[in-house]
Amino acid sequence: MTTIYDIAKKTGYSPTTVSKAFNNYSDVREKTRLDILRTAQEMGYVPNAHARTLTTKKSWTIGILFVESTGVGIRHPFFSAVIESFKQVAVAKGYDLMFISKDVGGKQSGYLENCRTRGVDGVVVFLSDYTDPYFQELLNSDIPTVIMDFETTQSHTVCSDNSAGALQAMEYLVSLGHRRIAHISGGMNTFPGRRRQLGYEKALDQWDLERQESYIVTGEFYTLESGYEAMKQLLELPERPTAVFASGDLLALGAIMAVKDSGLTVPGDISVMGYDDVDLARYVSPALTTVRQDTALLGSRAAEVLFDTINGSEKGLEALVLPTQVIVRDSCAPPAVTGR
Amino acid sequence: MTTIYDIAKKTGYSPTTVSKAFNNYSDVREKTRLDILRTAQEMGYVPNAHARTLTTKKSWTIGILFVESTGVGIRHPFFSAVIESFKQVAVAKGYDLMFISKDVGGKQSGYLENCRTRGVDGVVVFLSDYTDPYFQELLNSDIPTVIMDFETTQSHTVCSDNSAGALQAMEYLVSLGHRRIAHISGGMNTFPGRRRQLGYEKALDQWDLERQESYIVTGEFYTLESGYEAMKQLLELPERPTAVFASGDLLALGAIMAVKDSGLTVPGDISVMGYDDVDLARYVSPALTTVRQDTALLGSRAAEVLFDTINGSEKGLEALVLPTQVIVRDSCAPPAVTGR
DNA sequence: CAGTGAACAGAAAGGGCTTTCATTCTCTAA
DNA sequence: TTAGAGAATGAAAGCCCTTTCTGTTCACTG
Structure with missing residues (x-):
């Protein structure tokens, strides 16, 4: 050498x-x-980057902290889309990306410890469970972080406007003429899930829609299967909703399958709306009407915010909330005019 | 500190x-x-990992080299699935993963240079274009590498048996009674594309099927759009094939769309088979019959091979070829019995 | 012609850790 | 009691690079 x-x-x-x-x-x-x-x-x-880092205390490395419970890992479409765009900005600025794991060298430790050991200059965080104590530890540290899909005053955050996105979705359904709209929630233990449900509830107020306890069903983990089960429940209701707003695209797809399996059609009998606009939303049939998050923008803005901090700009904490957009496809239609 | x-x-x-x-x-x-x-x-x-690396010359870091032309990056489902499983093995062994880019610190350089600078202990490679001179440079170096979806005698390689997979696909179609089977190729400039086409051609021989120049159409970049265009061409043929084997799932989906758009049905009029079994294959309608690669196994085997080398096992170069599996869904059926 | 400042170069001290080899200490066995 | 064997500890060099500070040279200025 x-x-x-x-x-x-x-x-x-x-x-x-x-x-x-x-x-x-x-x-x-x-x-x-x-x-x-x-x-x-x-x-x-x-x-030799290590020798250089040793003296300069700068590693030109950004840690990616990504933990979720379902085991899909990197395959998670939202995560990978955001990271891809984050990465482009990072590489352009001379940084490389490294995955941070909880244990370093086989020994159980924590994210913070791993970050310090590796000497990363900053961290971008994706977490499904933000109550994780190891994450809190990182948050309380002085390592520059930017957190995706979450809000806190302890760090920069970048997320799309989940509540407004849900409101947009509802607005669209209302504009089609729906009044009995159910919600398949992603559950209250994820931040976006909570916000979207909030948006749903706001919409109920705003347009004075029918509000029923039973119109909110929770589909765990945003899986297709749980969407299916949730829809089953909704279909059994005496006063069936004419439209369903699901908190995620997979939930929506599961819901559509449930509708089909019960002999009804989408959007003929029931309109179904998703959230995220994952790749496959355009390929399924009926193509899914959904709310798109601007993943490219989320990633690049997050990168910019993080690098600003690393380079010592004293702008204070940023809490970026990016707009969403309704993508109209084929899974929603005006409600059928049933005997009344 | x-x-x-x-x-x-x-x-x-x-x-x-x-x-x-x-x-x-x-x-x-x-x-x-x-x-x-x-x-x-x-x-x-x-x-301090950097200080330690400086003296021990061991960084406990594996570089991920992933370059493809279409810009999907990490979102690429095959890549992310394989890497996810690779990562699990790596983390269990105490290694962290880092993306390797071509330019380091804003300066144009090469993968090898970046690897050396970062002092990675090994590299896992995903490349669409293996003629890349920067890649050759890396290949000729002494850094332990394992290459996915490719075969060469200069490094360990792990790929699924593309040729046999194509043969399996064809076998299935033949078993349904098809004799006029076309192929939407991914093009000859990717390794898997070549192998799959080879498998297709082998199958023609093996079962003495109708062989026509025009039955092989190339869909660039494995996109839905190119699959669509390719299918359009096939549909215009005087002697239309009764089945199509596409080199990738997106190609197949595009093909299905083209069939539908021309007023025909899948699998009623034409059977369509894909390759990869991407997530969405099960969700589309008709659900896609396809060939599945065992991405989890690909990733974990690749990791094992690489770590063996890093730890100095002298097993010689490994060229792992993993079996594939036909996943039967709804996009293939026996050929329609047309006037003959 | 002394004095000044710019331009160029290098000595030396770290940065945090590992590893070889030497040293000291404590026993055990003769 | 003492030589010798382990056991326990430490001194020092080295890994490769950056940065501060000092030193030298040279072309000018007044």
Whole structure:
């Protein structure tokens, strides 16, 4: 492995000058610099990031903290979409991304410890369970963080406007003429789930819609299966809703299957609306009407906020809330005019 | 930041002993070790991975090299599924994962350079274009690598048996009674695409099926759109195929759309088979009959092979080829008995 | 011609950890 | 009692790089 000492020896300059040449110090003559750079090239020199980090305390590494309970991991479409766009900004600024795990070197520890050990310059956080004590520990630390899909005053946060998104969805359904609209909630233990349900409830007030306890059913973990079960319940109601707003696309797909299985049609008998606009929403039949989150923007804005902090801008904590958009496809229609 | 020197000072032992205590050297008395560990805990000591790497030349980091042309990045379902399972093995063995980009610190360089700079212990490679000169450079280096979805004698490789998978697909179609089977190829410039097409052609021979130039159409980039276009072409053929084997699920979905748009049905008029079994294959209608790759196994086997190499097992190069499986759903049926 | 400042270069001290080798201490056996 | 064997500990060098501070040279200025 070639080091700056080897280059120093070969060129006759000191290691100091070699280092300076690489770091564009002004007190190195251009000719000297070129000489050193050329020799370095010839000798196949590659700088050692660890040695550099050791002295500069800067690792040019961002940690990705991503924990969710269902085991899909990276495959999670929302996560991967956001991270992809985050990554582009990061790479452009010279940072690389590293996954942070809870245990380091086989030993049970915590995120914070792993972050410190690895010396990351910042962390981007995706968590389904924000009550995780290890996460709290990280939050209380001085490591720059940006948290996705959550709100707290302890860190920068970036999320889309879940409540308003739900409201938009409801507005669309109302505009089609629906009055009996049910909600398949993602559950109150995830932040977006809570917010979307809140949006749903706001909508009930706002347009003075029928409010029934039984119109809110919870589908755990945003899975297709739980969406199916939730819809089954809704279908058995004496006063069946004419439309259903599901807190996630998979929930909506499950709901659609349940409707079909019970011999009814979507959107003929029941309209179903999703949330997220995952890839497959356009491919299913009927294509899913849903609320899209701007994942690309979420990722890039998060990156910008984080790098601003890392570079010491004193803007104070940012709580970005990004707008959503209703994507109209084929799973919603005006309610059937039934005997009344 | 607490260092071993701080602990040394506080406990009265030397830094050497402190270091040894952490690394379970046998020449540290148990009492001493416990004393040191407790003090470390109290002082909030966290080891510095960079310092350690600097001396040991081991970073406990695996680089992920993933480059593809279409811009989906991490969202790529095959990639993310494999990496997720790879990651689990890696974390269990104490390694963390880091994305390797082509340019390091804003400067254009190469994967190899970035790997060396970051001092990764190994690399797992996903590339759509294996002729990339930067990749060749890495391949020729001495950094342990495992390459997914590719075969070469210069590195470990892990891929599923694309050719056999295609053969299985064809076998299934033949078993349904099809004789005029077309192929929507992913193109010859990706390794899996080539192999699958090879399997298709083998099948033609094996079952003595109708062989027509025009039965092979290429859908670039495995996109839905190109699948659609490819199918359009096939539909215009004077002697229309009764079944189509597509090299990827999105191609197949596009094909199905084209069939529907032309007023025909799947599988009534034409059977369509995919490859990959992406998540959405089960959700579309008709649910897609396809060939599944065992992504979990691909990832974990790749990890094992790589860690074996890193830990110096001298097993020689491995070229793992994993079996595939036909997943029967609703997009294939026996050919319609047309006027003959 | 002394004095000044710019331009260029290098010595040396770290940064936090590991590892080799030497040293000290404590027993045991003769 | 003492040589010798372990057991326990530590000194010091090294990993590769950055940065501060000092030193030298040289071209000018007044």
